[in-house]
Amino acid sequence: MKNDVKELVNKGEMLPLMEEFYTIQGEGFYKGTAAYFIRIGGCDVGCHWCDVKESWNANLHPPTEIVKIVENAKKYSDTIVITGGEPLMWDMEPLTSQLKSEGLKTHIETSGAYKLTGVWDWICLSPKKMKLPTEEVSAKANELKVIVYNKDDFRFAEEQAAKVNSDCILYLQPEWSKRDKVVPLIVDYVMANPKWKVSLQTHKYLNIP
Numbered sequence: 001m002k003n004d005v006k007e008l009v010n011k012g013e014m015l016p017l018m019e020e021f022y023t024i025q026g027e028g029f030y031k032g033t034a035a036y037f038i039r040i041g042g043c044d045v046g047c048h049w050c051d052v053k054e055s056w057n058a059n060l061h062p063p064t065e066i067v068k069i070v071e072n073a074k075k076y077s078d079t080i081v082i083t084g085g086e087p088l089m090w091d092m093e094p095l096t097s098q099l100k101s102e103g104l105k106t107h108i109e110t111s112g113a114y115k116l117t118g119v120w121d122w123i124c125l126s127p128k129k130m131k132l133p134t135e136e137v138s139a140k141a142n143e144l145k146v147i148v149y150n151k152d153d154f155r156f157a158e159e160q161a162a163k164v165n166s167d168c169i170l171y172l173q174p175e176w177s178k179r180d181k182v183v184p185l186i187v188d189y190v191m192a193n194p195k196w197k198v199s200l201q202t203h204k205y206l207n208i209p
């Protein structure tokens with residue numbers, strides 16, 4: 001990568017864009033809502049069950065001017081979901097400020113492992129054991145979405161729930177490949193602990209991105 005491009009990426013004026021698409025949010029509080037997804041490359045959290053491992057190496061995704069990203073996004077939806085990868089590896093301030101200046105709603109899906117940057121209408125925190133979220137992201141999260149892969153994830157979910165604000169909505173979501181095994185555990189857990197709700201990856205059932 002040329003030095004001038006590197007500098008712009010470091011400032012968040014360009015971002016490694018993996019893909020962008022208009023679809024239906026499948027998970028969490030906004031499930032069922034049409035939204036434009038912007039997937040930013042780069043993640044070093046290392047979840048072994050990650051279903052977007054192609055996102056990990058930021059160098060594989062072209063540095064793209066945020067002006068172009070915003071121009072595209074605004075044609076499709078007023079709800080923009082920034083996902084990854086781990087978007088907070090980059091400075092989200094320039095992108096989100098431009099999206100906001102166009103009157104768009106900014107949502108993020110993050111592990112929370114990096115400093116919070118950007119202007120957000122909705123923060124979906126999906127914390128990971130390998131790289132815990134920062135206190136700031138936990139405190140500001142609007143929804144906490146814990147992926148359940150095995151029984152120990154219920155313990156982890158409670159630990160993370162103790163760190164979020166009292167308005168934060170709590171979700172348990174089965175890891176897709178383990179759904180047959182963990183859905184019954186989640187159902188029992190949510191009935192016994194109704195502060196939690198079930199989140200399913202409905203886009204996968206709908207067979208959409």
Ligand code: SF4
Binds near residue numbers: 052
């Ligand atoms: S944080 Fe997300 S993108 Fe990164 S490895 Fe985990 S699931 Fe994959």
